[in-house]
Amino acid sequence: MSDLPLSDQEISAFFECLEERVGVRLDLSKKYLLFARLQALSLEANYPSVGDFVRFLNRSRHTAWHDAAFAALTTNETMFFRDPAFFRTLQTRVLPALIRMRAGEKRLRIWSAAASSGQEAYSVAMMIRLHFPEVAKWEIDILGSDVSRPILARARAAVFSESEVSRGLPTAYRSQFFKHVGASRYQLSEGIRSMVRFETFNLMGNAYPPERYDLIFLRNVLIYFSKENKSHILEKIAVSLAHDGGMLFLGGTESIEAPEKFDVDLQSEWTVYKKRTLACDGR
Numbered sequence: 286m287s288d289l290p291l292s293d294q295e296i297s298a299f300f301e302c303l304e305e306r307v308g309v310r311l312d313l314s315k316k317y318l319l320f321a322r323l324q325a326l327s328l329e330a331n332y333p334s335v336g337d338f339v340r341f342l343n344r345s346r347h348t349a350w351h352d353a354a355f356a357a358l359t360t361n362e363t364m365f366f367r368d369p370a371f372f373r374t375l376q377t378r379v380l381p382a383l384i385r386m387r388a389g390e391k392r393l394r395i396w397s398a399a400a401s402s403g404q405e406a407y408s409v410a411m412m413i414r415l416h417f418p419e420v421a422k423w424e425i426d427i428l429g430s431d432v433s434r435p436i437l438a439r440a441r442a443a444v445f446s447e448s449e450v451s452r453g454l455p456t457a458y459r460s461q462f463f464k465h466v467g468a469s470r471y472q473l474s475e476g477i478r479s480m481v482r483f484e485t486f487n488l489m490g491n492a493y494p495p496e497r498y499d500l501i502f503l504r505n506v507l508i509y510f511s512k513e514n515k516s517h518i519l520e521k522i523a524v525s526l527a528h529d530g531g532m533l534f535l536g537g538t539e540s541i542e543a544p545e546k547f548d549v550d551l552q553s554e555w556t557v558y559k560k561r562t563l564a565c566d567g568r
Contacts (some may be wrong), residue, residue, distance in 0.1 A: 290487040291319070291336045298343050306347075307355045307432050308489040308514040322357045326350075356433035360509065363401040366408045368537060370554040371504070376412055378553050379532065383499055384420060386530050392424040396525070399485060399506040400429030403440030404449070407473055409502075410480040412459050428494065430486035437483045443473035470508040488518050497527040505536035519546065523560060531560040 293313055300311045311318065320335050327338035330350050342351055385555065387393060393413075397406040406429035413425060423453050431437050447469040450459055463471040486494075488506070501522055507515045522533060523546035533547065541547055541558055550557040 289336065291316075291339055294297070295336075295339060295343060299339050302343070302351075303355050303358060304511070306351070306489065307359065307487055308353075308511075308518070309359055309509045310514075311358070311513050312524045318358055321459045323354055325473060326357055343476070346416060352432075352434070356431075356435065359432055361401040361431075361433065361436050362465040362505070363404045364452050365404045365450070365458070367405065367453060368504070368540055368555070371534065371537075372408065372412065374553045375409070376416055376554040379500070379557065380413070380417060383530065383532075384417060385408050387423075387499065391420075391422070392426070393420065393500075394426045394496055394498045394527070395428070395502075397429045397493070397502045398486075398488065398522070399503060400431045400437070400440060401433075402436050402445075403429055403443060403481065403483065404445075405429070405502060405504070406440075406481045406483075407443065407477060410477050411462050413459065414480070415461065425480055426496070427481045428496075428498075429481055431483075432485065434485055434488050437485060440483050441478075445471050445473070447471070487516065488521075491521070493521045493525050496525075497531065498525055499527050499531055501526060501531070501533050503535055504537070507535065507539050523547065526560040528560060528562050533560070544545070 292315075296313060296316045296319065299319070300315075304310050319339060323335045323338060327333075327335045328340055330341075332338040332341060338354075342348075342354060345351075366469055383393065389424075395406075395409060397409070400406050406427050410425075410427055413420060429437075429440060431440075445463075450463060450471045459471075462474045462477050464474070466472045503518075503522060507518070510518065519541065526533060534557065535541070537555070541549070546561055547558040548561050553557065
C-alpha cells in the first residue's frame with residue numbers, strides 16, 4: 286500500500302475509464318468527488334485510502350469494484366414529482382392522449398431510464414392509479430433503471446425518510462399511498478410498488494431493452510455526457526420508443542442531439558420529443 290497522493294495523471298486515467306464505461310464525463314475540477322464518494326467503498330474493498338483503491342482500479346481489468354466505484358460517482362439527485370410542469374404535462378395532455386391511443390391493446394409501457402432511488406417512476410405510478418381509474422385493469426409496465434445496484438436496492442424497498450416524502454409529494458398522494466413504518470420512515474404501498482420493476486442498466490451499453498416504450502424519461506441525465514455519447518444514447522433511445530406515438534422527455538435545460546429522429550412539440554408546459562416515424566420504419 287502507498288501513502289502517496291493521487292497524481293492528476295492517475296485521476297485523469299480513472300475518469301477516462303469512467304467515461305468509457307458509463308458515459309459520465311468528469312475533469313480534474315471534480316477530483317474532490319473521488320474522495321467524497323469513494324472513501325467508504327475503499328474501506329469496504331480493504332484499501333486504507335482512496336488513492337490506493339483508485340490505483341488498484343487503474344491497473345486491474347474490469348471487476349465488480351469498478352462497477353461500484355463508477356456507480357458511486359454518478360449523480361442520484363431526485364425527488365417525488367420533481368418539476369411540477371413536467372408532471373402537469375403528463376397528467377393533462379400526454380397520458381390522456383396516450384390512453385386513448387392505446388385503448389385497443391390496453392397496455393402502457395413507461396421507462397424511467399435513470400431511476401435513481403425510484404421517486405420518478407413511483408410518482409408516475411401513483412399519478413396513473415389516482416387520476417386514471419379507467420386503466421385499472423390494463424397492463425401497466427413501468428421500468429426504472431440505473432447503473433447503481435445499491436441505489437436500485439433502495440428503490441425496490443421503497444422506504445423513504447420524512448424529508449423525502451415531505452419534499453415535492455402532494456398531501457393526497459402521501460396520505461393514500463404511504464404508511465409510517467417507524468423512526469420517521471415511510472413505505473410506499475404494495476399496490477404502487479407492484480406497478481414498477483427495477484433493473485440495473487448502463488445507458489452506454491448496446492443491449493437496450495427489447496420492448497418498445499410509449500414514454501421514456503431521460504431527465505437531467507445527458508448534461509453529464511459528451512456530445513458523442515449523447516448522440517449514441519439518443520440513437521438507442523429512439524429505437525426503444527414505440528413507433529406509433531412514442532415520446533421522450535428530457536430535463537428542463539436539456540435539448541435533443543438527434544433531431545432527425547424526433548419531432549418537437551412545444552405546445553405544452555414541458556417540451557415533448559415525439560419519435561419520428563419513417564416510411565421504412567417497421568418497428
